[in-house]
Amino acid sequence: MAGIGFQLQELFKEDYYSSRFKAYLYSLFVTAGPWLIVILTILMLQLLLQAVPDVTAENKQLFMISVSYCFMFSQVLFGFQQLVVTRYVADCLYEKKEEKVFSSFLGFSAVTIAAAGLLWLIFALLSPIGWDYKLLMLSLFIMLNLIWVMLLYLSGAKNYQAIALSFLAGGIFSIGFLFLCMKWFPFFEGEWSAAWMMMGSFTGGMAITFFGLVVSMLKTFPDRSATAPFAYLAYFDKYGLLAFTGIFYNAGLWISNWIIWLNSGEWLLGTFRYHPSYDTALFYAYLTILPTYVIFVVSIETRFYERYKTFFSFINDGGTLSQIMKSKTSMILVLKQELERLVRYQGFISLALLILAVLLLPLFIKADSVLDLFRITIIGAFFNGMTLIMMLLLLYFDDRRGAFRTALLFFSGIAITTVVFLPAGESAYGTGFTLGSLISFIYSSARLFQYVGKADYYAFCRSHKTRSDGPFHRLALKLERWI
Template sequence: MAGIGFKLQQLFQEDYFSSRMKAYAFAGLVTAGPWIVVIATIAMIQWFSMVFLPVTLQERELFNLSISYSFIFSQVLFGIQQLVVTRYVADLFYEKKTNKVFPTFLGMTKVTLFLAVTAWLIFIWISSLPFMYELLLLVLFVTINLIWVLFLFLSAAKFYQAVAYSFLSGAVIAVGMVFLLGRSAEAFMFIPHATSFMLVLGFTSGMIVTLFGLLFSMLITFPLHTSDNQFQYIGYFDKYPTLFWTGFLYNVGIWVCNWIIWFGEGRSILLDTFVYNRVYDTAIFWSYLTIIPTLIIFVVSVETRFYERYRSFYGYINQGGTLQQIKSSKESMQYVLKQELERLVRSQGLISIVIILSIGYAATFVPVENDIISIFRFTTVGAFSNAMVLVLTLILLYFEDRRGAMITSILFFSLNAVLTFLLLPFGFNGYGLSFALGSSGALLFALLRLTYFIEKVDYFAFCNPNNLERPNPPTLFTKLSQWMNKRTIL
């Protein structure tokens, strides 16, 4: 599933500074596209609204929280299927059954739509917002959920330019729509929270453009050959339950600190609907931006350079290589993996340390509350550890250590949740510390687990019970997939 990384590597092999800069730029948009687009688009929309529209603080907060909630909970829903579907699609590629990729996309899309609408129904049950506004949020929420789905399938696509341009086009359309809607603001005055409605409508329009751009890339990359067996991938929940828990608990673990802190010191409730903590949410938002370099380096360097040695090592095992060939490829793979991980830690570590040390000085130029600065220092450490946990978890999955990856996610979620509960009475003085400690604890385990596994990788390659195919009788999810496939209409 390292297709985008390999295409970007072609640009790095060219001896042109512009080609390398282009590769890093595309890698940034491909790996962190949603973050970059959302941040830039929201910033532009907020600037426009403050300059040209009579927007109140409440309306601006309503807009921000509408976007934040949509992204946070769509990511949690996506985590339910993320790794299971990724494994299923990867197996299709390995078996050269790419004609089944698009039907799988259709099936995952339908399940995602069901989960998204169900979550929205729960939301409107507790919400006090006008129904028209809630309906707009449904469109936005569904759109973002489908963008996550397309992003998964396009992770192995060759049209990475289309991925980048889809997000850029969406950003331009979003800002342009807000401008056009602002000029006809009188037409929306009959709608409660009219200004927020216009801002969310403009942003949603941009996301829809992004969605269709990604869908176009999907249709080009994986043409529709058949629509049969759309839900066959659901049977993989029986085959790989550890992947479900790994993806789901990791995504929940990212936000569990926020959810708990929403009920601590600094808690606010907007319009009896959105619960938030402005101080902590601001700090965690900015700290997550500091780890964008990790995502870029992993895609264009670690995942690609390491994967070449990984493929060579397992190629010798699967195709009957000599003992010397296996040993030599193992040593090469270990050396490259260690080298790339050390470079990743040094690069991201240096960036995080510089930001932590300089944030106080930078705050003299921009008015920022002291509580936000103090929390930000802790959350930046947590974000660094979180990024490394993600990288190490993915590498563990490369080596089929699904149990190790699952335990890592369990620790990541449980440590963050328990420590946040314990430190909640300390209020602002304890915010961020639980995230830093919990994420670092999970990172320590993942590092020890990978070190142990990589030293005995040849043993696990031959003797790992995960590699054995066992014919299992149909169980819950397998039967469910068969039942759903029989009743598929479109």
């Protein structure tokens, strides 16, 4: 993220409103550009098929749920390795061992493909839907997993423009391909042909995005050594808490959906479990915290990062005790100011949307159950976003134990409270998500300022115990010998 901060700092040096506007636009581009492009692509595919009279709502539902499953489980699968690999790549770059970076990408991709293939195989054997559709889902699922992998490396190399352009090209291809199929090859005779066409168009677009990112990877990393591609696995022995932090946080995003699906969800084609009202409400609630990530990147990566860098430079380069204490006080002050501003701005946005959902939206939208759940999940999404920010800041200071406990509390808090409120009925479904997010936010906030208050002590006196040899190190050696 420091690379983003450097470019934002240049924009903020010019004290003009236009420069600040550019900084916020750039932050939006970095944090949410690909995500928004994917959402708009899906919406456009659905709008295009509205012109076809024989396309049923069930076709659109099958397409949406299939894509949702692919995104959901690819995120959870990727989350287990995400933070560990990030740490490994960061260490390689810090130690000037760039030749190891691309090699780790090859190993990371191989492990990801194997895990994704195994997960899909379980799904395919249990699902009664046709194998043609299953294979289409397999293509999308594997490509999404590999796209997340490449995003990690390209973001680390600050190649944000290539990322956004690849997603934009994929979105344009998906929409254009479906439009051409509708105009020149209008075959909608089969019951689920429309869903197949939407899925095929979207998967084709993701393939364009995938190949665009592959080209960017080859250009970004000219030193493409393939020696020791599985060496990064040894970091799971050294930084195992990072793996569990990633998996618990990503699973925590969806655990309330899974519990509600099992309790009162509906079946589609005997394969997909879902709850229309809750899934829709939670999706829109997540969209409301988009400003959180934009403001975080702008505020934390500019003012706070400068103080953070100064504090640790005094520690690493032999600053005096007075310099260290003064820089720590300044860092904590700016951190509090930026977090207060973040909470204030996002709080105002969430409150405004909540009032809108209570007073105005019922006049135009008749889906009462979705609106009721949306009102409570707006609040939960606010605390969810704040929890993520606190967890990222804990990782800034290498408080891996604090970040792990936050992720575990996030997952378990949402799971337990969701189960507790199940007997209250559908109107209370979002309560567990909100309370679990609130609990993890309170803990992570207290942990962050307790830890930062002793940042000098932890930097000088406390060391994390890590293992240089363990089961993952031995697994890496076996895989190296095998290939």
